[in-house]
Amino acid sequence: MIPETDNILEVDKLITSFETDRGLLRAVDQVSFTVPAGKTVGIVGESGCGKSVTAMSIVRLLPQPAGKILGGHVYFKGRDLVRASDSEIRKIRGGEIGVIFQEPMAALNPVHRIGRQVAEVFHMHKKLSKKDAWDAATEMLELVRIPAPEKRMMDYPHHLSGGMRQRVVIAMAMACRPSLLIADEPTTALDVTVQAQILDLMGRIQSEMGMSTILITHDLGVIAETCDDVVVMYAGRVVERASAEELFANPLHAYTKGLLHSIPTLDTPSKSLLNTIPGIVASLADYSHGCRFCQRMGRTTAVTRERPGFSEVSPNHWVETCPECYQPA
Amino acid sequence: MTYPLLSVQDLRIHFPVRGGVMLRQTGAVRAVDGVSLDIAPGETLGLVGESGCGKSTLGKAIVRLLKPTTGSIRFENHDISHAGPHALRPLRRNFQMIFQDPAxxxxxxxxxxxxxxxxxxxxxxxxxxxxxxxxxxxxxxxxxxxxxxxxxxxxxxxxxxxxxxxxxxxxxxPKLIVCDEPVSALDVSVQSQILNLLVELQRDFGLSYLFIAHDLSVVKHVSDRVAVMYLGKIVELATAEAIYKDPRHAYTQALLSAIPSHDPKVKRKKILLEGDVPSPIDPPPGSAFGHRINHPRYPETIGADLSLREIFPKHWVAADPCCVSAEDWEKVRPAPAKA
Structure with missing residues (x-):
C-alpha cells in the first residue's frame, strides 16, 4: 500500500507490451506520473508514442490477447488496478473511472436508441430499475446540454451530429459521477467551434463534480487551454513532466522544445520557415534501449546507448536527463 | 486588361438527393451556393470553414474533378466550368491538387x-x-x-x-495547386516539414495555392488572403492580417475565438456557439448563421441579397444584418430600393 496522498491516481513505472510479428514491443516503457485530486493532467505526444496505450492500461482495456501489462503499478485511491481482479475492474471502469474515446460513433451502439444506452449505465452500475434508470439518463442528457433530452432519448446515434454524439458519450461516462475521467482525444474529430463547446462542458462538469481528468491529445493548444499538469511522451517513454505553465514557459527537453516551436501560432510571421524536427516517428521495433529522441535525430554517440535517467530538476519539473537532449542552464 | 490566374463567379454546386421508389430527385444538397473569388499569380488564398461547409467541394470543382451546376470558373480567362474532358486535358496541367490523405x-x-x-x-x-x-x-x-x-x-x-x-x-x-487539408492527417513535427516545403516551392516556382484547412493557425501561416466559408457561401474575405486582427463577421469572430491559445497564462474570452453547422440539404432561407444564433433580425434576411460588400479596401464581408455590427451594417447595407 502507498501512503495517503492528495493524488487520486499514481502511475508507477508502468510497462505495457504488445506481442507482434516483430517480437514483444514495449508501447509503454516505465511510465510514471500522478494525477492530483480535482486536477486535469494532459498526456501529449505524436501518434504511436504510447499515450493511448497508457490510458487503456490504467482501465485495463488493452486489445487482447496481444496487449499485456508486464510491470509497474497503477494506484487508484490506494488500490493497485494492475493487480485487481476482472470483476473489480469492471466495477471501477464506468463507475469510479469514466472513459471517453475519440470517435463517439465507435463508442455507441448503432442499433440501440440513445436512451437505452445511457440508461444501461445506471441499470448496470447503480442497479436502478428500468424506469428510474431512464429518468436518470434523461437528466444526464440535460446536464450535458443536449436540447430536448426526452426527444433525443428516442434517437439512434446516426441521427445526431458529431458534437451531440460526443455529449452522449460524456453523459455515459459521467453517469456514475466518477472521481476520475479519462478522455482520449475527445475533441480531435470535431470542428473548432464544437471543440470549444465540448471543452467548456467538460471543464464545467469537472468543477461541479470535483473530479480529476486525464486528457490525452496531440494538440498542444488544447493542453495549454485545459490542463494543470502535462506529461510529454515520446516512443513509449515520458520525456518531460511539469505544470502546464512551467512547461510552456520553460520547456527543458529537446523534444518538447521541438514540438512547441514547430506549430505555427497566430503570432508566427506569415510564410516564415517553421522549426522542424527532422526524421519521422519510427516504429517501436526500430528503437534500441538508449535515448529515443537521439535515435530520431540520428545521434549515435556513446552516451545515447544508455537509457537516460528521469529526474526532478526543479520542483515538480521532471525531465529525461539525456546529456544530448537536456542541458541544464 | 490583365486577368487573375483564377476567377470564380457565382459558382453553385448542387448534388441531387433522390428518394422514393422511382429515385426521383427530392431535393438538393447545396454544397456550394454562390461563391465568387479570384486568385492572383503567386498568391495563396486560404479557405477555412467547418466540416460540411463546402470547402472541399469548391476545391474539387476548381480543378474540375466535379462539374459545377451553374456559374463560371475562368482559368487565365478560359472558362473551364463546363468544358468537356477533351477540351480540359491540355489545360489540366496548369492546375493540380494535393489531397488530405496521401494513403x-x-x-x-x-x-x-x-x-x-x-x-x-x-x-x-x-x-x-x-x-x-x-x-x-x-x-x-x-x-x-x-x-x-x-x-x-x-x-x-x-x-x-x-x-x-x-x-x-x-x-x-502547374500554376495553381489546390491543397485540400494537406497537413491535417500528419503529426505536428511532420506538419511543419510539409508546410515549409509548400512555402519554399511557392517561392521557387511562383505557384498559387488554394489552401483549404480547418486549422486556422496553419491557414494564417501560409495565406496572403483568407476566405471564410459557412454553409456553401463565403461570408468574409480579406487579407490574412485583417481576418485575424480585425474580423467583421460574427462567424469569423466565433471561429477565431475558438482556437485554443498556446499560452496557458492567456485565457481568451470565447464566443461559444450553440448547436452545429446546419445541414446544406435544407438550408434556412435567410442568413444561415443568423439562423444558428437565433438573431432577432433574421426575418429581414429572408430573400435579401447577402452577397459580399467591400467594407474597407480589400476587406469583403457579407451584407448580413445578423452578422455585422450596427455600425458596419450602415456601411454594407444595400441601397434602399427606389419606390
Whole structure:
C-alpha cells in the first residue's frame, strides 16, 4: 500500500507490451506520473508514442490477447488496478473511472436508441430499475446540454451530429459521477467551434463534480487551454513532466522544445520557415534501449546507448536527463 | 486588361438527393451556393470553414474533378466550368491538387516512379530517359531520396507520402495547386516539414495555392488572403492580417475565438456557439448563421441579397444584418430600393 496522498491516481513505472510479428514491443516503457485530486493532467505526444496505450492500461482495456501489462503499478485511491481482479475492474471502469474515446460513433451502439444506452449505465452500475434508470439518463442528457433530452432519448446515434454524439458519450461516462475521467482525444474529430463547446462542458462538469481528468491529445493548444499538469511522451517513454505553465514557459527537453516551436501560432510571421524536427516517428521495433529522441535525430554517440535517467530538476519539473537532449542552464 | 490566374463567379454546386421508389430527385444538397473569388499569380488564398461547409467541394470543382451546376470558373480567362474532358486535358496541367490523405490518393499497386511519371505519359511529354531524370529531380526537390522511386507508397510514413503527392502535383509545372487539408492527417513535427516545403516551392516556382484547412493557425501561416466559408457561401474575405486582427463577421469572430491559445497564462474570452453547422440539404432561407444564433433580425434576411460588400479596401464581408455590427451594417447595407 502507498501512503495517503492528495493524488487520486499514481502511475508507477508502468510497462505495457504488445506481442507482434516483430517480437514483444514495449508501447509503454516505465511510465510514471500522478494525477492530483480535482486536477486535469494532459498526456501529449505524436501518434504511436504510447499515450493511448497508457490510458487503456490504467482501465485495463488493452486489445487482447496481444496487449499485456508486464510491470509497474497503477494506484487508484490506494488500490493497485494492475493487480485487481476482472470483476473489480469492471466495477471501477464506468463507475469510479469514466472513459471517453475519440470517435463517439465507435463508442455507441448503432442499433440501440440513445436512451437505452445511457440508461444501461445506471441499470448496470447503480442497479436502478428500468424506469428510474431512464429518468436518470434523461437528466444526464440535460446536464450535458443536449436540447430536448426526452426527444433525443428516442434517437439512434446516426441521427445526431458529431458534437451531440460526443455529449452522449460524456453523459455515459459521467453517469456514475466518477472521481476520475479519462478522455482520449475527445475533441480531435470535431470542428473548432464544437471543440470549444465540448471543452467548456467538460471543464464545467469537472468543477461541479470535483473530479480529476486525464486528457490525452496531440494538440498542444488544447493542453495549454485545459490542463494543470502535462506529461510529454515520446516512443513509449515520458520525456518531460511539469505544470502546464512551467512547461510552456520553460520547456527543458529537446523534444518538447521541438514540438512547441514547430506549430505555427497566430503570432508566427506569415510564410516564415517553421522549426522542424527532422526524421519521422519510427516504429517501436526500430528503437534500441538508449535515448529515443537521439535515435530520431540520428545521434549515435556513446552516451545515447544508455537509457537516460528521469529526474526532478526543479520542483515538480521532471525531465529525461539525456546529456544530448537536456542541458541544464 | 490583365486577368487573375483564377476567377470564380457565382459558382453553385448542387448534388441531387433522390428518394422514393422511382429515385426521383427530392431535393438538393447545396454544397456550394454562390461563391465568387479570384486568385492572383503567386498568391495563396486560404479557405477555412467547418466540416460540411463546402470547402472541399469548391476545391474539387476548381480543378474540375466535379462539374459545377451553374456559374463560371475562368482559368487565365478560359472558362473551364463546363468544358468537356477533351477540351480540359491540355489545360489540366496548369492546375493540380494535393489531397488530405496521401494513403488514399496514391495507388498502392504503382511504384512511386510510376505515380510521378504518369502525368508526363498522359500528356505525352519527354522520352523514357528524360522522364526518368525528371522523376529523380522531383523526388529530390520534395526531399525524398531518389532510391524511393522503386518502392511503393505504403512503405512510406504519412509525411513522406504527402511529399510523393506533392511531387506528383508538381510534375507538370502547374500554376495553381489546390491543397485540400494537406497537413491535417500528419503529426505536428511532420506538419511543419510539409508546410515549409509548400512555402519554399511557392517561392521557387511562383505557384498559387488554394489552401483549404480547418486549422486556422496553419491557414494564417501560409495565406496572403483568407476566405471564410459557412454553409456553401463565403461570408468574409480579406487579407490574412485583417481576418485575424480585425474580423467583421460574427462567424469569423466565433471561429477565431475558438482556437485554443498556446499560452496557458492567456485565457481568451470565447464566443461559444450553440448547436452545429446546419445541414446544406435544407438550408434556412435567410442568413444561415443568423439562423444558428437565433438573431432577432433574421426575418429581414429572408430573400435579401447577402452577397459580399467591400467594407474597407480589400476587406469583403457579407451584407448580413445578423452578422455585422450596427455600425458596419450602415456601411454594407444595400441601397434602399427606389419606390
Amino acid at each position: 488514399e490518393s496514391l495507388d498502392p499497386r504503382m511504384s512511386v516512379r510510376a505515380i510521378i511519371e504518369e502525368p508526363f505519359i498522359i500528356h505525352g511529354l519527354g522520352s523514357r530517359a528524360e522522364r526518368l531524370q525528371w522523376v529523380d529531380d522531383l523526388l529530390d526537390r520534395v526531399g525524398l531520396p531518389t532510391s524511393s522511386a522503386e518502392r511503393y507508397s505504403f512503405e512510406f510514413s504519412g509525411g513522406q507520402r504527402q511529399r510523393i503527392g506533392i511531387a506528383r502535383a508538381l510534375a507538370l509545372k
